[in-house]
Amino acid sequence: MSDTSLGTTTATEIDTETDEESADRSLGTETDNEMEPWITDVRSPILEAEELVVQYGDIQALQPVSVGLPEKEVTAIIGPSGCGKSTFLRCINRMNDLVDAADITGSLRFRGKDIYDDDVDPVALRRKIGMVFQKPNPFPKSIYDNVAYGLRIKGQTENMDEAVEQALKRAALWDEVKDQLDKSGLDLSGGQQQRLCIARAIAPDPEVILMDEPASALDPVATSQIEDLIAELSEDYTVVVVTHNMQQAARISDKTAVFLTGGQLVEFDDTNTIFENPKHQRVEDYITGKFG
Structure with missing residues (x-):
């Protein structure tokens, strides 16, 4: 691959849309004449899918998807349960590779390179495209070791303290935990755990952060903190967020x-x-609550 550093988040959860499972390995239908590829006119999108299709055995989870996602913006992915949101998200850093039944065709390019080419190391890719999951999943390690985990996997040995501090600051958690870095990440509150997972994801310095319902398990105060954090992260990272909460999508996203x-x-x-003038009636019906 052209960028040999391409490569993974330090914790993963795999599901086929509903089942969730943490793993320590990563860090209604339109008629034919209505269907068309939604390729955006954004300049040099950082991520580009073209005719991307996902099958789980006999089930087609994702119809051909063609789209370009802009760099350093927040893209929200919305839709009813089982519509392929998480399936698409997990294609972006090849998390679906870990699902035996998944068959993926088409192309998905990161900075112009097809991430499904044979010469792409999925582990390296996930260091450039980090992931945060619906349920906070800190490791049963200290706060410090949670954040340092991905750096160590990456082979970093110098300036570890500085890197951990920087990641915790970017995740808006440093001030709350700076005097207890040896405390278990499992002892933190739910909102703090999720921000710890975000710190862990950004510590290896990715370019893209994927978030799968990152606030759905949190209370309103913690949810607001995560939303504020997403806005801050988009200044330095491309953020792609799956959410069932349409109000949240409207608040936090650019696309x-x-x-x-x-x-x-x-x-x-x-x-x-x-949200104000969708092109398709089905989209308007979904957003206004007529179905879904």
Whole structure:
């Protein structure tokens, strides 16, 4: 691969849309004439899918998806349960490779390089494309070791204290834990645990951060903290967030992708356009609560 540093988050969860399982390995249908690839006109998108299809055995989880996601913006992915949101998200850093039944065709390019090429190391890729999951999943280690884990996997041995501090600061957690770095990450509150997982994901210095329902298990105060953090992270990272909460998508994102039943990406546009003047009636019906 052109960038040999491409490569992983330090913790993963695998599911086929609903089942969740942590693993320490990563850090209604449109008619034919309505279907079209939603390739955006953004300049030099950092991520580009073209005719991306995912099958789980006999089940087609993702219809052909063509889309370009902009750099250093927040893209929200919304849609009803089982519509392919998480499946698409997990294609972006090849998490679906860990699902035996998954068959992926088409292309998905990161900075112009197809991440499914034979010469791409998925582990290296996930260091460039980190991931945060719905349920906070800190390791049963100290706060310090949670954040340092990905750095050690990466082979970093110098300036570890500085790197851990920087990641915790970026995750808006440093001031709360700086005097107890030897405390177990499992002893933190739910919101703190999720920010610790974000710190762990950003410590290896990725370019993209994927988030799968990062606030759904949190209370309103912790959710607000995560949303504020997402806005701050987008200044330095490209952030892609799956959420069932449409109000949250409207608050935090620059772009929104709408997946509907059948694994179809029906519309992708500026978030304001999606919520105020969508092009498709089905999208408007979903957003206004007529179905879904």
